[in-house]
Amino acid sequence: MNDLDTAWTPHERDRLDALPREREPPPALKARITDALRRQGTLTESSGARPSPPTASRWFLRAAATVGIFMAGALAGRITAPGGSPTDFVPSTGSALAPAERVQRTGSSYVESVADLVGALGSVPPETAGQGREVALSALRGAAEYVVRLPGHDPDVERLLVELRAAEGP
Amino acid sequence: MYQMALRLLGGHERDAEEVVQEAWLRAAEGLRGFEWRSRLRTWLIGITVNCARELTRDPTRRRAERLDGRVCAASVPPEVPDPDLERAILALSPEARFVLILHDLEGYSHAEIAARLGIEEGTSRSRLSRGRARVRAALDAGEQEEEEA
Numbered sequence: 001m002n003d004l005d006t007a008w009t010p011h012e013r014d015r016l017d018a019l020p021r022e023r024e025p026p027p028a029l030k031a032r033i034t035d036a037l038r039r040q041g042t043l044t045e046s047s048g049a050r051p052s053p054p055t056a057s058r059w060f061l062r063a064a065a066t067v068g069i070f071m072a073g074a075l076a077g078r079i080t081a082p083g084g085s086p087t088d089f090v091p092s093t094g095s096a097l098a099p100a101e102r103v104q105r106t107g108s109s110y111v112e113s114v115a116d117l118v119g120a121l122g123s124v125p126p127e128t129a130g131q132g133r134e135v136a137l138s139a140l141r142g143a144a145e146y147v148v149r150l151p152g153h154d155p156d157v158e159r160l161l162v163e164l165r166a167a168e169g170p
Numbered sequence: 171m172y173q174m175a176l177r178l179l180g181g182h183e184r185d186a187e188e189v190v191q192e193a194w195l196r197a198a199e200g201l202r203g204f205e206w207r208s209r210l211r212t213w214l215i216g217i218t219v220n221c222a223r224e225l226t227r228d229p230t231r232r233r234a235e236r237l238d239g240r241v242c243a244a245s246v247p248p249e250v251p252d253p254d255l256e257r258a259i260l261a262l263s264p265e266a267r268f269v270l271i272l273h274d275l276e277g278y279s280h281a282e283i284a285a286r287l288g289i290e291e292g293t294s295r296s297r298l299s300r301g302r303a304r305v306r307a308a309l310d311a312g313e314q315e316e317e318e319a
Contacts, residue, residue: 006302008274012309015255016274023173029187033194040195 110139140164171218177271178222181246181260185225193218215276219268219286226264258308259301266301269294274302 008016117132141164147157171193175186196217246257259267268287272278273294278286280294287294 006299006306008302012306015252018251019256019275020251021173021275023176025172025190026183026187029172029190032187033191036191036195037198040198 137164137167171214174215174271174276175218175222177256177259177275178219178264178268179225180262180264180267185222189218189221189225192221196221216286219272223268223287226268254309254312255305258305258312261308262301262304266297266304269297270301270305273298 114136117129117136121129141161144157144161144164148154148161171190172186175189175193176183179185179189193214197214200217246253246260250256259270262270269283272283272286273280280291280298283289283294284291289297
């Protein structure tokens, strides 16, 4: 008997396809994994609790740090996602992550931070929101300056860089 | 990862938690060796499968599964979309269960399963066939019971 003899009927196949592929792990497990990663030295706790709901002033401080440090990513990003551990994490100073890994780690954090700022717009003074916008643009422009130097000509990125330079001024 | 580990381990929540934790630790250690050509999810699933496989090969755990495997498979919560099917998969032997989950739920080929589990492709095929037959028999038996009731 081989697997072709026992192939699923379309109805059975539909039932299998409908089974969930993801399930939220117990909250205690997330906390245990975070602790274990910290003990392992992969994650180190950085600043205090994550704002919830976010405020632009807190975001501003966090974004200012993010521009310099470039943090989070696939692993930490999942752990610090909404509903996850209420702390920010950065790679431990001892780990020398490869540049491509760091780019992956930082991208989600940057986008998440800008989204936080947008979410806080209704509750902050315009000047604070303006400062946040400047930081977001600086980071975007800084990244674009380097992205255009990567292999693979991309006219869209070059156009974006020109626009960002113009928006930021001399 | 958690759902995958839970299924591979026959619904044993404590074992699944242990495996997910170990998989994250290994992933964090091995991130530098991750080849960006492959998808991150595929890579993480591979690590999870390895951890689960190591756990099921532990002789102490194997004895425990023989003793309480039926209990675990029977305790599938009712909110699961298809509890009968879920229960039938969890009740399989670990050997058949691993292959059926990887092939029929995760879309691995027999060659990939063979490489991942360290078995021959023919073994993967026969385990899949056995697993499917048992799942089908369990579903049929369940439907028959419902009709009789």
